[in-house]
Amino acid sequence: MRRTARLLTGTALAAAAVGLTTAAPVSAGETVATGGLTVYPSSVVPGDRAVVTTAVCGKGGSAAGDASAVGAGAFPLAPGTGEAGATGHFEVPPSAQPGTYEIVATCGDGDRRVTGDLVVTLTSAAGHPAAEQVYPRGSVKTGVGGALGPGPVQTAAGVAALAVAAAGGTWLLHRRARGDGI
Amino acid sequence: MRRVKDTAIAAVTAVALCSGAWLLVGGDHPDAPPQPSAAQARTDRAGQADRGAAAPALPPSPPDRIRVPAIGVDAPLTGLGLTGTGSLDVPPAEKKNLAGWYEAGTTPGETGTAIVAGHVDNAEGPAVFYRLGALEKGAAIEVDRRDGGVAVFTVDAVEVYAADAFPDEKVYGAADRPELRVITCGGPYSRSTGYQGNVVVFAHLTGSR
Numbered sequence: 001m002r003r004t005a006r007l008l009t010g011t012a013l014a015a016a017a018v019g020l021t022t023a024a025p026v027s028a029g030e031t032v033a034t035g036g037l038t039v040y041p042s043s044v045v046p047g048d049r050a051v052v053t054t055a056v057c058g059k060g061g062s063a064a065g066d067a068s069a070v071g072a073g074a075f076p077l078a079p080g081t082g083e084a085g086a087t088g089h090f091e092v093p094p095s096a097q098p099g100t101y102e103i104v105a106t107c108g109d110g111d112r113r114v115t116g117d118l119v120v121t122l123t124s125a126a127g128h129p130a131a132e133q134v135y136p137r138g139s140v141k142t143g144v145g146g147a148l149g150p151g152p153v154q155t156a157a158g159v160a161a162l163a164v165a166a167a168g169g170t171w172l173l174h175r176r177a178r179g180d181g182i
Numbered sequence: 183m184r185r186v187k188d189t190a191i192a193a194v195t196a197v198a199l200c201s202g203a204w205l206l207v208g209g210d211h212p213d214a215p216p217q218p219s220a221a222q223a224r225t226d227r228a229g230q231a232d233r234g235a236a237a238p239a240l241p242p243s244p245p246d247r248i249r250v251p252a253i254g255v256d257a258p259l260t261g262l263g264l265t266g267t268g269s270l271d272v273p274p275a276e277k278k279n280l281a282g283w284y285e286a287g288t289t290p291g292e293t294g295t296a297i298v299a300g301h302v303d304n305a306e307g308p309a310v311f312y313r314l315g316a317l318e319k320g321a322a323i324e325v326d327r328r329d330g331g332v333a334v335f336t337v338d339a340v341e342v343y344a345a346d347a348f349p350d351e352k353v354y355g356a357a358d359r360p361e362l363r364v365i366t367c368g369g370p371y372s373r374s375t376g377y378q379g380n381v382v383v384f385a386h387l388t389g390s391r
Binding site: 133134135136137138139140141142143144145146147148154155157158159160161162163164165168169171172175 | 195214356
């Protein structure tokens with residue numbers, strides 16, 4: 001069930017990415033901005049807040065946001081500080097249906113229009129924030145077997161000890177071969 | 183006189199032979215890390231039985247340190263992400279007393295499933311969670327949080343899962359109360375593929391201070 005949901009979300013996100021790169025059709029007189037509007041998080045559940053930023057309106061530029069596609073109406077984007085660009089936010093209505101919605105912002109000068117996609121998914125468990133989490137998958141590589149066998153230092157010591165044993169043994173055998181006896 | 187010298191050389195030879203063989207076979211740590219017994223397994227409805235004992239959730243705060251007194255663990259925590267295949271990343275192996283927590287997930291103490299992982303061993307020998315498989319139900323796990331508080335968890339179960347049949351949902355899935363998983367390598371070991379599974383400790387929040 002969760003896996004299916006994740007798969008669907010993944011598909012929707014991929015679709016959103018495609019949507020961002022193929023800029024929405026705009027009416028004459030407006031400059032086409034390719035994507036340009038970042039929606040965070042890009043995937044939300046109904047009732048969540050989404051934050052929208054764009055750098056297209058330039059430093060100190062404000063914008064008018066429009067999230068009526070998802071039923072949230074108009075919202076303002078205030079000029080950001082530094083390089084953050086214009087930022088605004090809106091609440092996704094609790095009644096929003098799952099799907100991908102186009103969020104639009106028009107720069108204060110009225111010339112430039114940017115778009116970004118918002119994906120609404122249904123929450124799986126009683127609306128707690130974990131619904132947005134990405135969970136790890138599979139096992140974890142947390143060991144190499146170094147506790148099981150000798151380490152490099154130990155191996156070297158072992159080899160050295162065996163070399164001593166070999167030398168001693170050879171010497172004793174020589175003595176015996178010469179008939180000196182032990 | 184010569185006989186004494188010969189005896190000495192023979193003795194040194196014998197001692198060198200034995201200690202050399204002992205060192206090469208595995209020396210002072212020839213043992214595989216401890217693995218949990220069946221008695222530590224999750225029972226059906228594990229967690230349901232002790233729901234009443236759960237402590238109220240804490241506000242989110244990143245963890246700094248984990249302590250498991252029963253197995254002598256006291257280690258700092260580093261943030262972990264995911265690998266390219268979506269599996270949980272691991273702390274740098276050369277730091278043998280370092281564990282990690284899944285930074286994009288739940289912080290230990292808040293509602294949900296917080297995840298901590300550490301190495302059972304590295305190339306040099308045993309590491310931070312070498313004895314994790316020896317942990318038993320009821321043991322305490324303490325997590326120091328950046329807000330100055332300590333979240334105290336109680337162990338519900340200790341399991342071993344094979345890597346090729348890893349129960350993602352059980353281990354990483356969402357929870358409606360503050361829970362903790364502590365993960366390290368475990369299961370059978372083979373020289374070609376390494377450890378073939380993970381030891382997973384299931385715990386839930388039972389107190390804070």
